[in-house]
Amino acid sequence: MQVNKSIFIISLIICSIGFPFLANNIWLSIITTFLIYSALSLSQDLILGKAGIYAMGHAMFFGIGAYTFAILINTYNVNLFIAFMASGIISYCIGLIIIYPIKHLRGDYFLVVSLGLNIIFINIINNDPFGLTGGPNGIFAINFPSVGGLDLTGAKAIYFIALIFLSVMILLFYRLNYSKFGRAIYYLNHDHIAAKSVGIKPSLNKLLSFSLGTMLAGFTGAIYTLQYGAVSPEAFGIEQSILLFAVVIVGGQGSLIGVVAGSFVMFVLPEIFRSYAEYRLLVFGAAMVILMVIRPNGLFPSKFGFFQKRHLQQK
Amino acid sequence: MTKLLIQNLSKQFAALVALDNISLELETNKIYGLIGPNGSGKTTLFNCISGVYKPSSGNITFAHHSIINMAPEKIAQLGIRRTFQTIRLSSELTVAENIYAGYHHYSKHNFIQALFNLKGYRQDEIHCWREVHRAAKLLDIEPHLRLKVKTLAYGIQRKVEIARAIISQPQLLVLDEPAAGMNESEKIELTHIIKQIQLQNITILIIEHDMHMISTLCDTVFVLNHGKLIASGSPTEILNNKQVISAYMGDEHA
Numbered sequence: 001m002q003v004n005k006s007i008f009i010i011s012l013i014i015c016s017i018g019f020p021f022l023a024n025n026i027w028l029s030i031i032t033t034f035l036i037y038s039a040l041s042l043s044q045d046l047i048l049g050k051a052g053i054y055a056m057g058h059a060m061f062f063g064i065g066a067y068t069f070a071i072l073i074n075t076y077n078v079n080l081f082i083a084f085m086a087s088g089i090i091s092y093c094i095g096l097i098i099i100y101p102i103k104h105l106r107g108d109y110f111l112v113v114s115l116g117l118n119i120i121f122i123n124i125i126n127n128d129p130f131g132l133t134g135g136p137n138g139i140f141a142i143n144f145p146s147v148g149g150l151d152l153t154g155a156k157a158i159y160f161i162a163l164i165f166l167s168v169m170i171l172l173f174y175r176l177n178y179s180k181f182g183r184a185i186y187y188l189n190h191d192h193i194a195a196k197s198v199g200i201k202p203s204l205n206k207l208l209s210f211s212l213g214t215m216l217a218g219f220t221g222a223i224y225t226l227q228y229g230a231v232s233p234e235a236f237g238i239e240q241s242i243l244l245f246a247v248v249i250v251g252g253q254g255s256l257i258g259v260v261a262g263s264f265v266m267f268v269l270p271e272i273f274r275s276y277a278e279y280r281l282l283v284f285g286a287a288m289v290i291l292m293v294i295r296p297n298g299l300f301p302s303k304f305g306f307f308q309k310r311h312l313q314q315k
Numbered sequence: 316m317t318k319l320l321i322q323n324l325s326k327q328f329a330a331l332v333a334l335d336n337i338s339l340e341l342e343t344n345k346i347y348g349l350i351g352p353n354g355s356g357k358t359t360l361f362n363c364i365s366g367v368y369k370p371s372s373g374n375i376t377f378a379h380h381s382i383i384n385m386a387p388e389k390i391a392q393l394g395i396r397r398t399f400q401t402i403r404l405s406s407e408l409t410v411a412e413n414i415y416a417g418y419h420h421y422s423k424h425n426f427i428q429a430l431f432n433l434k435g436y437r438q439d440e441i442h443c444w445r446e447v448h449r450a451a452k453l454l455d456i457e458p459h460l461r462l463k464v465k466t467l468a469y470g471i472q473r474k475v476e477i478a479r480a481i482i483s484q485p486q487l488l489v490l491d492e493p494a495a496g497m498n499e500s501e502k503i504e505l506t507h508i509i510k511q512i513q514l515q516n517i518t519i520l521i522i523e524h525d526m527h528m529i530s531t532l533c534d535t536v537f538v539l540n541h542g543k544l545i546a547s548g549s550p551t552e553i554l555n556n557k558q559v560i561s562a563y564m565g566d567e568h569a
Contacts, residue, residue, distance in 0.1 A: 171430070172430065175429055175430045175432075178429050178432075178436075179424070179426050179429035179430070180419065180422050180424060180425075180426070180429065181426055182429075183415075183416075183419060184419060186405075187405065187416050187419070190405045190407075191403050191404075191405065193367065193387075193399075193403060194399070194403035194404070194405075194416075195416065196366075196386070196387040196388045196391065197365060197387060197391055197396065197397050197399075197403075197480075198391055198396065198416050198417045198419065198420070198479060198480075198483075199388050199389075199391035199392040199419070199420040199483075200388060200416075200419055200420065201388050202388065
């Protein structure tokens with residue numbers, strides 16, 4: 001079993017490194033989109049699946065990251081790396097500011113508030129009060145500076161940036177269950193009264209998981225801007241938020257494989273079957289209903305266990 | 316030495332007075348019973364001690380700290396641990412992982428150490444795992460450590476909850492009907508286990524309906540009725556107290 005797993009992981013790494021040299025540009029762009037949206041769905045999963053916060057405005061933080069990156073580069077000619085860091089950090093700060101006053105809200109209330117905030121966000125970028133966001137047209141034809149003589153806007157370069165970013169996120173998520181923070185949010189998510197009775201701080205962990213999720217979404221937004229060289233409001237609306245929410249629910253809350261598989265189903269299959277576009281939503285709607293009936297915990301329900309086997313063997 | 320001091324505690328839910336001017340005192344290393352008919356305010360009192368409810372008036376002092384406005388997690392960190400009337404465990408987790416929750420606050424690694432499985436993390440995990448074993452041994456549930464909680468019998472789940480509460484060596488353990496749903500032999504075993512826990516220098520407060528268990532275990536028994544403390548004393552005194560008998564059986568039996 002262990003050997004099979006290593007073989008699988010090694011071949012996956014080889015395939016993902018070799019892929020851009022074999023595939024054509026259309027496929028490369030589809031798979032890059034898939035990598036970006038997987039990372040985005042994972043950041044939503046940290047909030048929804050792992051921490052159990054019913055936030056449905058995640059596209060907003062994706063948008064904040066994307067717009068920050070675009071504005072910093074287009075208007076202020078900031079260094080690419082600094083702009084990238086800034087997009088994550090600004091998303092993180094806004095996430096923190098938003099969650100702080102509403103951290104005591106539960107379930108459905110939180111969902112309504114986050115959805116409302118997303119709508120406000122879209123209104124702000126559409127109306128462009130500060131003359132930065134370009135209104136409904138967004139910002140396009142962004143000229144990215146090269147970094148140390150490397151052009152980072154080529155399809156292959158973006159593919160690798162997205163791949164590295166997703167790999168880091170997968171590592172983070174894989175190890176989360178083994179960390180003190182990951183365990184705390186698991187206990188709080190499953191029974192917050194029992195968790196509090198053993199001394200686990202609810203608000204601190206809720207703040208942290210939400211703001212970290214929004215930070216990761218901000219970084220993902222920057223990579224998205226890098227791929228398309230443009231940002232416009234429709235990519236960050238509530239439809240996107242609902243789709244992201246659905247990815248986590250359909251894939252399996254808190255499940256790494258489930259969420260990646262879910263983003264494949266939601267974001268890649270529609271690209272492949274583009275010629276049947278008019279039936280797309282019909283098929284997906286039906287598939288989602290069927291899936292929820294036969295596998296109510298998602299495509300690949302999460303398995304949780306956090307004592308490593310090595311420790312279990314010790315007496 | 317006084318461990319927990321409750322002074323003039325009252326709790327009101329709208330028009331309902333759940334606790335009415337209760338004062339009691341728990342001393343170190345003793346077992347206390349709290350009895351009373353259904354709806355007399357026993358669990359409300361527990362919830363006030365553990366911080367789930369904010370009392371309407373009065374004061375609770377634990378080891379020289381006033382805990383009246385403290386959050387439940389702060390009170391737990393001070394050394395008061397509790398179990399619940401209905402079992403509150405994560406059923407998808409194994410017994411070991413559930414017990415570990417009680418020790419979570421004392422685990423010492425940071426996220427970077429966990430991320431890369433560094434030495435500090437591995438040592439910490441081994442230390443925690445030993446603590447889990449120790450708690451499980453005390454409650455005699457070691458063979459079940461690797462099983463999921465949902466596959467276990469009710470009596471064992473109860474013990475897992477107690478193990479989670481005592482793993483951090485609390486100073487006060489508050490048990491809400493620990494023997495509910497247990498059969499006679501399990502009750503005898505539990506009585507024995509609670510005595511073992513007391514030997515670890517833990518003060519214990521138990522809500523229980525089984526009078527036999529209360530009288531074998533407790534040094535002092537408090538009786539609540541309609542939110543009032545109607546009697547307190549040794550189990551024999553309580554069993555012969557007319558007010559207590561009338562509260563349970565009605566006036567004609569008193």
